[in-house]
Amino acid sequence: MKIVVVGDVLLDTDITGSAQRLSPDAPVPVVDVDSIRKRAGGAGLVARMLAREGLDVALVTVLSEDGAAADLRGALTGITVTAGPSGAPTPVKTRIRADAQAVVRFDEGCSPPPAPAVTPEMLSVLSGADAVVVADYGRGLTGNPELRSALEALAGRVPVVWDPHPAGADPVPGVAAVTPNLPEALSSGGGGGTGGIPAALHAAEVLLGRWRSRSVVVTLGSLGALVLPADGLPQVIPAQEVPAGDACGAGDRFAATLALALARGTALEPAAEQAVQAAAGFLAAGGVAALHREKAPVQLHSGSLDALSAARTVRERGGTVVATGGCFDLLHAGHARTLSAARRLGDCLIVVLNSDSSVRRLKGEQRPIIGQADRAELLLSLGCVDGVLVFEEDTPEAALERLRPDIWVKGGDYREDQLPEARLIKAWGGETVTVPYHPARSTTALAAALARVG
Known part of the structure; x- marks a missing residue:
């Protein structure tokens, strides 16, 4: 062309x-x-x-x-x-x-x-x-x-x-x-x-x-x-x-x-x-x-530049960058509570989001139910989410290395031995914490209920 x-x-x-x-x-x-x-x-x-x-x-x-x-x-x-x-x-x-x-x-x-x-x-x-x-x-x-x-x-x-x-x-x-x-x-x-x-x-x-x-x-x-x-x-x-x-x-x-x-x-x-x-x-x-850089800026998924920029701005002001991650396929009340709790821990919240291909490898060929662009848009529509960073790998380590949050948040249903990224977070002085888990609220249960309705 x-x-x-x-x-x-x-x-x-x-x-x-x-x-x-x-x-x-x-x-x-x-x-x-x-x-x-x-x-x-x-x-x-x-x-x-x-x-x-x-x-x-x-x-x-x-x-x-x-x-x-x-x-x-x-x-x-x-x-x-x-x-x-x-x-x-x-x-x-x-x-x-x-x-x-x-x-x-x-x-x-x-x-x-x-x-x-x-x-x-x-x-x-x-x-x-x-x-x-x-x-x-x-x-x-x-x-x-x-x-x-x-x-x-x-x-x-x-x-x-x-x-x-x-x-x-x-x-x-x-x-x-x-x-x-x-x-x-x-x-x-x-x-x-x-x-x-x-x-x-x-x-x-x-x-x-x-x-x-x-x-x-x-x-x-x-x-x-x-x-x-x-x-x-x-x-x-x-x-x-x-x-x-x-x-x-x-x-x-x-x-x-x-x-x-x-x-x-x-x-x-x-x-x-x-x-x-x-x-x-x-x-x-x-x-x-x-523009003096030899190569063009890396092309990131929609929202990724905003996520990195938001984190950089908060860090330059001396604020605390908080991150959490997951698939977030079919948002439900448990997600909303976790995200709201995570946001209160710092000055911005970045969601590290599994891409569609990453979700398929983790959850099977029938998932995700909602594509990554729509999942990111739904997350960004929540007042507690300041940015979304999409990653292609099975685990979020590479994305976290780029983002370097001060606090990494997961739901209380996880144990420390189930979070291999916790050691990485410590490498730059960050901390890994959990927030309360809300049982009986899950994407799998919601998807099953929708299937019965269908």
Whole structure:
């Protein structure tokens, strides 16, 4: 599968360090620099994200001939880049972070340049695309008439996802989805204000008519996304809760995942759900600050990134991480009492959940009755559960090694010699405890009763 990314590139420079004192010259923090990293931003970031997943990615853009452009080309190594002349200096955005907190950003050469020309080589790359992401950063490329004509023709054959910019051109008609964030949607849709779902929906309706796209998908930050198809009802897709941080790159991650899902034949709403989850996972894994890693973050089961992130946040605040585990097939009152009791022992409760294949090996081919995604969702709906970490093995040791809870909780029907993981918990100073067991409440008994009813 070939994904073509079209749009404006810029150079992002991340300067990171620690700030332990104020300058004697002015009341500003002094940042002791630990590292300086340069990476591709804009459409280059989208291309890099897709390439990290092992996809065949081509980038169509324009580049200058200055030193920053040379750095950009180095940051895009491994990606097929077809670039025409930009006719302007390379835009550079420099972010300074101290102790993971953004301090300031400097922008250079970011004023809108003259509209660049498009070469025949750039247009020829589009012909082999299975999907296209247009990452418009307002530098004039998407306003080129020849490029627009080619993209409009392509939109009738393959999914085209257009990530717009307030200073950019309108999307061409017929694209599969346009993905403005909420401020962009309100500004372009004439709604103004701070928004909310009703305002977002009104703006999306206006933009759907203006842009003549097949859908408008408004990203709502921590609220998720609003999907408005041209031929259906609007749908709000909630986002997983992740710690607040630098949201840079989350919109790029969303657009890239949406295009890939649509290219694989996924319908719009589930594709948008995948994109929301991917954006949340991207932020939970550290966002753009973690992009220097050689490999892409490990793909975890739904909820796993939230579980690890929730535990890390609690631990950083000096809190106590509690975990419990099991199959939790057919939730019943005994489960609810155990989970509630476990949560009261600390500041967050993570459930380490057997996957479907793990349950089958332990319980037989007729189990689980409920699949792991639904079991995780039911657990997360309980107010006492802060995260779910799914594991594939027969025992939870590997998952616990990653989570490293302070307290491991099991029901009182277990003896210490039945909990081989207790020794592992002690290895990092954790403790294993039991909470009261409630007899006559079990999944097996409940399943048998349901079978008699059936």
